[in-house]
Amino acid sequence: MKTKWKATALKMGELYVEKSSLTYQKDIGEHLWIPMWATALSEGGYNVLIDTGIHDLKWVEDNIGPCRQQFDETIVEALKRGVGWSPEDVDIVINTHLHYDHSGNNKVFKNARFVVQKKEWEAAQNPIPCQDSIYFKELFDAKAVNYFNLSFVDGEEEIVPGIKVFLTPGHSEGHQSVLVNTEEGILCVAGDVSNLLENIYENVPAGILTCTKEIYGSMEEVRKRAEFILPGHEYLIKKYQSSNFPSIKKSANV
Numbered sequence: 001m002k003t004k005w006k007a008t009a010l011k012m013g014e015l016y017v018e019k020s021s022l023t024y025q026k027d028i029g030e031h032l033w034i035p036m037w038a039t040a041l042s043e044g045g046y047n048v049l050i051d052t053g054i055h056d057l058k059w060v061e062d063n064i065g066p067c068r069q070q071f072d073e074t075i076v077e078a079l080k081r082g083v084g085w086s087p088e089d090v091d092i093v094i095n096t097h098l099h100y101d102h103s104g105n106n107k108v109f110k111n112a113r114f115v116v117q118k119k120e121w122e123a124a125q126n127p128i129p130c131q132d133s134i135y136f137k138e139l140f141d142a143k144a145v146n147y148f149n150l151s152f153v154d155g156e157e158e159i160v161p162g163i164k165v166f167l168t169p170g171h172s173e174g175h176q177s178v179l180v181n182t183e184e185g186i187l188c189v190a191g192d193v194s195n196l197l198e199n200i201y202e203n204v205p206a207g208i209l210t211c212t213k214e215i216y217g218s219m220e221e222v223r224k225r226a227e228f229i230l231p232g233h234e235y236l237i238k239k240y241q242s243s244n245f246p247s248i249k250k251s252a253n254v
């Protein structure tokens with residue numbers, strides 16, 4: 001029988017953003033606080049972490065925009081409270097992509113292997129100009145992370161039994177999402193292919209894009225492959241939530 005994993009949502013603080021940065025040309029001028037989610041995968045034989053949050057509140061405020069973080073929303077505290085791990089306990093880190101709010105604490109994980117799409121790594125070295133400010137190379141480059149700990153994948157790959165990555169480009173060039181076999185079914189830890197449930201339910205692309213056409217295809221792939229979803233910035237997800245993730249189909253929730 002296929003390995004079953006437990007997924008735990010770890011809150012990495014909140015960003016204050018204009019809504020249309022999450023939902024393409026929709027609700028322009030509306031602002032909201034959104035959480036940043038990392039996800040710990042446990043009980044399957046390895047300690048796996050998907051995305052690593054932000055490295056420094058002040059850096060985000062100075063370079064990106066308003067941000068807040070409670071005391072238990074730093075990576076070290078959140079891991080301890082959510083799954084009882086210290087950073088040294090993490091075996092594998094999967095970055096959905098390399099934006100600052102998904103790779104901020106990569107350098108903290110000294111014993112981990114890092115799973116990144118080759119395409120994302122290459123794009124991050126020379127981002128398209130409108131995404132230059134959200135790729136902060138010191139966070140993820142071969143100096144931050146021992147080069148030999150980086151595992152580049154090219155498309156779809158099973159990382160360990162019950163955990164698979166696949167390409168979901170559009171928000172970034174080499175964006176990947178993660179399919180996790182859980183007790184309840186297949187959970188997609190989506191990253192920013194779906195910032196909010198609204199993206200996947202209403203078929204509205206994210207507002208930050210490298211390719212509008214690609215993200216529609218990526219959202220369709222997610223709908224096809226998963227039963228449940230954990231979007232990268234959804235506010236209905238609860239801190240340390242580890243079951244009852246939202247259904248991939250809106251109708252199933254009402």
Ligand SMILES: [Zn+2]
Nearest residue numbers: 097099171192
């Ligand atoms: Zn992003």
